[in-house]
Amino acid sequence: MSMRTPFTDLVGVRHPIALAPMGGAAGGALAAEVSNGGGLGLVGGARGALDWLDRELTLVTGRTSRPWGVGFLTWAVGAAAIERALSYRPAAVMLSFGDPAPFAPRVLAAGVPLIVQVTDLDEARRALDAGADVIVAQGAEAGGHGGGRATLPFVPAVVDLAAPRPVLAAGGIADGRGLAAVLALGAAGAMIGTRFQASQEALIPAVVGKALVEAAGEDTERGRVHDVARASGWPHRYTARTLRNEFGDRWRGREDELRRDRAAQEEFLAGTARGDLDVMPVWAGESLDLITDLPPATDIVARLAADAEAAIARVARAGVPDRAH
């Protein structure tokens, strides 16, 4: 079985599943394997460092003949990175967090589907105005950066706003039940991060993989301690969901003080560099309760698709003609 939606039709994939372009973690290998599994793999281009892009986009094109894409942080990327990405002929370009208007025309002129991620209804309106072909409605249960809406009520509101343009749901989806649920909400597919971060191909240290498998949804929190500690430049309106850790506990609520504390910032950078889980931010979503292994990404795609079909069949069977009741 495969599942056909306006999203699968638009980008030419078998399953309504997209890899969230997690900066750094979603490299060419992970994106290629998600695409090989029948989803849309999106390389996490982050701020658009050209050498990283060249390496990972060469990897993805070498490893899959299926459609793949690339995503960037809108507030941080430049035109050169978009241009470089387009030169590799992606099946989609995604822009997240910030105003897509400056970059949208170039992507659309190239005839490449433009995916824009939004975290509230205002952002959704601006993305539609900019000409986005696909809107990603991201809920606050997502790992990494995001806004304040929750996926379940946010997605149908964006679906109503964007119709007939397709919407992907992001945030809190890690198994086939979640995929089936967001399709029921009217989404044309799911964008999935944390579940793919916990995979064989994600570019993460082994300690992070272990931590993801062991932790629970309630071990995560949204905050901006790590953004302050590394002076990341992230716009203030976006917080990030990470595993709670000792450094975060120490500085939560004291971000202004941390901003002025050079020693603490250096402690953060050193701890992060050496992979110290008490210090480094481990991006992770609330769906961690559903994640207990680190399989190959193609297996994750296959499981998501099969379990979604099973969930849909289970729910369809619950309907009973009134006479029989």
Add this chain to the structure above:
Amino acid sequence: MSMRTPFTDLVGVRHPIALAPMGGAAGGALAAEVSNGGGLGLVGGARGALDWLDRELTLVTGRTSRPWGVGFLTWAVGAAAIERALSYRPAAVMLSFGDPAPFAPRVLAAGVPLIVQVTDLDEARRALDAGADVIVAQGAEAGGHGGGRATLPFVPAVVDLAAPRPVLAAGGIADGRGLAAVLALGAAGAMIGTRFQASQEALIPAVVGKALVEAAGEDTERGRVHDVARASGWPHRYTARTLRNEFGDRWRGREDELRRDRAAQEEFLAGTARGDLDVMPVWAGESLDLITDLPPATDIVARLAADAEAAIARVARAGVPDRAH
């Protein structure tokens, strides 16, 4: 059509829909009409004031011959109120927010299904230990009091923990798409508050009904300003989602100061008593984007059921045999 799940079988209703027992707003008339529509109406017994209970339970028993129930705030209710409720022969008793262990044996001994609402996995474990027949997994997008989990990833985690006992999903569900979605997550039904608060039968002032219809999900926030202002006694771990208003804006982050400011507390009580929307807490969930009218509750139940069936049928049609792809 109707929809059969372990929840509908247990309490004997046609649709997997339960009215959230919203203290004050969910009186006997609203509960009766939800039950008449084929859902399970639950009267919002709150702290268990006996005169209010007698009035509303007399109302519900007079207005419906279908199964109905009653819910209480576990941290605030006493044994006498539980006893009084049982004397009216409800089809279910629900306990929310607090340790259900002291009251569970009495309800179970009466042979009445016990529904326990939880906001994290620890609470879910304790509810199961106490013998709950049904667990309600409530997400933070819900209106009124609650915890910090999001419905979409929380529900399947509770379903896995509680199996084979049925789980209802609460928080963020206001239309048939949301009902279909939580069934796909593995829930045996949806518990719905805000959508029924915006109905003809809810015990709310007209200005509140108008505000609910006009406001959007992003006009809501979680906080505890109103609990501090009225010294409500609510356990600190539970915040409440309300419409943002002037009083909340003024005191957010200054709750300790408000606790000592008698004049501000009196301003709050007076404003709430006269129905001033700038002051009073209007309990409302993030699903407000989906709520644009104030229909009779039976119509809401019928729409929820019909639209859920349509959503399930739509998603089932998306599946295509591989050969045809």
